[in-house]
Amino acid sequence: MVKQKERSDKDASIGFNQKKVRAYNERLVLSLIQRHGALAKSEITRRSGLSAQAVSVIIGELEKDGLLLRGEPIRGRVGQPSVPMRLNPDGVFSFGLKVGRRSADLILIDFAGETRASARITYSYPMPDLVKAFATQGVRDMSLQIGADQQDKIAGIGIALPFQLWSWEDKVGVAAGTMDVWKTFDIAQELESATGLNAYTQNDCTAACSAEVAFGRGMAFSDSLYIFVGTFVGGGVALNNSIYSGRTRNAGALASMPMPGPDGEDKQLIDFASLYFLEAMLKEKGLDPTLLQQQSFDWTNLGAILEEWLDRAAHYIALAIASATAIIDFEVAIVDGTMPASVRDALVEKIRDAISQRNWQGIELPVVLEGTLGSPARALGGASLPLFIRYLLDQNMLFNHT
Known part of the structure; x- marks a missing residue:
C-alpha cells in the first residue's frame, strides 16, 4: 500500500497555505512538462492558468533546484524567441522493483523516465529473502552509477508485485503453504531498512x-482497459487519464473474472489467458517451460503449441473485454505482456478477430491496441511511484490543464 502522511480533519479544513500552494503549482508545472516533453513559458502559462509572473518565478526556482533545463530558443516571426523547458534527466532518480512469480526486475530511471540501469533474476517461485537480497545489492550497485554527489537525488524505490502473492500456488507449481511467508513479510519496510530509501508498493x-x-500510448486516451499477460494475466483501469483502483483496489483484477469453461464449469480468466498455461502445454509436449524466460528464445519455434495458446487466450480475453465494457464504456483496450513484441501483436490481432466474429448486441466494444512498453512496464510503473508521490501530479488532476 502506498504510504501517505496522515492528515487530521483540522488540517483539511484550513486549506492550502502559501507553501502548499507553491508546492502544488511547482508540481503542476513539472507535470505539464513531463506530459508534453517540452513547453515554453507562454504555453505553460496558458495550460496552467497561472500568471506569467508566477510561471517565471516557479521555473526559476525549479531551474535553481536542477529539475528543469532550457532548450534551444525557437524564433518566431515577431517578439522574443520562445525557450522550451524540459525535465532535467539528472534532476531526480528512482528505483523500480518488479516482483513476479517467475522473475524479479530492478531498474533505475531518471527524471525523464529513461532507464539508466537494470538487473534481473529468475526463479521457479519468489521467496522474500531472495528478492530482498537481489534488490538490496542491486540498489547499491546501481547507486554507484549516479555518483556520490547525487545520492540525495534518489526519490525512492517503487515496488510492483501481485497482491496476495501466495495465491494460486498450485498453478505456480509449489506445495500449498510454501509462499505463506509473504503474508507477514512487509517488503517495503524491509527495503527501507536495508537501503535507507523511502519505499512504496503497488x-x-x-x-x-x-x-x-x-509514458506509453495510454497517454492519448481518457478511458482505457489495460490487460497485461504475464505468468498470470492481470490488468488495470484508467478513467479520465488516471488510474482507478476502486474501493478495495480490485479494479482491473482481470485474473479473477469469471469465465465459462469448455464443459460449462466455472473458471476464471487466469485459467485461459496466462503464460503459466502455455508453460503447462510445453511440459505436456516434453519441452522445457523455462524457454519462455530466456530472452534469446524465438517463440515462433513453438509452432502449433503457440498458435493453440494464442487462439484460446484471445477468445477469453475478448470475452473479458466485452464483460468489462458492459460496465464501463472504454475507449480502447490496451494489451501488453511478458512476451516478444511479435507474439503480443499476433495475440492482439487474434483478439480483434475473436471480437469481430461475435454478435455483441447492445454494446460497442473498444478498439484493441498493442501496448508499447512490454515486460519492463511493471518495473517502470514501480519506478514512477516515487516520482509522482514527490514531484508530479496525479494524471486526473492534470487532465484539465492538458
Whole structure:
C-alpha cells in the first residue's frame, strides 16, 4: 500500500497555505512538462492558468533546484524567441522493483523516465529473502552509477508485485503453504531498512497500467482497459487519464473474472489467458517451460503449441473485454505482456478477430491496441511511484490543464 502522511480533519479544513500552494503549482508545472516533453513559458502559462509572473518565478526556482533545463530558443516571426523547458534527466532518480512469480526486475530511471540501469533474476517461485537480497545489492550497485554527489537525488524505490502473492500456488507449481511467508513479510519496510530509501508498493499490473498511461500510448486516451499477460494475466483501469483502483483496489483484477469453461464449469480468466498455461502445454509436449524466460528464445519455434495458446487466450480475453465494457464504456483496450513484441501483436490481432466474429448486441466494444512498453512496464510503473508521490501530479488532476 502506498504510504501517505496522515492528515487530521483540522488540517483539511484550513486549506492550502502559501507553501502548499507553491508546492502544488511547482508540481503542476513539472507535470505539464513531463506530459508534453517540452513547453515554453507562454504555453505553460496558458495550460496552467497561472500568471506569467508566477510561471517565471516557479521555473526559476525549479531551474535553481536542477529539475528543469532550457532548450534551444525557437524564433518566431515577431517578439522574443520562445525557450522550451524540459525535465532535467539528472534532476531526480528512482528505483523500480518488479516482483513476479517467475522473475524479479530492478531498474533505475531518471527524471525523464529513461532507464539508466537494470538487473534481473529468475526463479521457479519468489521467496522474500531472495528478492530482498537481489534488490538490496542491486540498489547499491546501481547507486554507484549516479555518483556520490547525487545520492540525495534518489526519490525512492517503487515496488510492483501481485497482491496476495501466495495465491494460486498450485498453478505456480509449489506445495500449498510454501509462499505463506509473504503474508507477514512487509517488503517495503524491509527495503527501507536495508537501503535507507523511502519505499512504496503497488499491484504489479496496476503499476504496468500506470506506466502505459504516464509514458506509453495510454497517454492519448481518457478511458482505457489495460490487460497485461504475464505468468498470470492481470490488468488495470484508467478513467479520465488516471488510474482507478476502486474501493478495495480490485479494479482491473482481470485474473479473477469469471469465465465459462469448455464443459460449462466455472473458471476464471487466469485459467485461459496466462503464460503459466502455455508453460503447462510445453511440459505436456516434453519441452522445457523455462524457454519462455530466456530472452534469446524465438517463440515462433513453438509452432502449433503457440498458435493453440494464442487462439484460446484471445477468445477469453475478448470475452473479458466485452464483460468489462458492459460496465464501463472504454475507449480502447490496451494489451501488453511478458512476451516478444511479435507474439503480443499476433495475440492482439487474434483478439480483434475473436471480437469481430461475435454478435455483441447492445454494446460497442473498444478498439484493441498493442501496448508499447512490454515486460519492463511493471518495473517502470514501480519506478514512477516515487516520482509522482514527490514531484508530479496525479494524471486526473492534470487532465484539465492538458
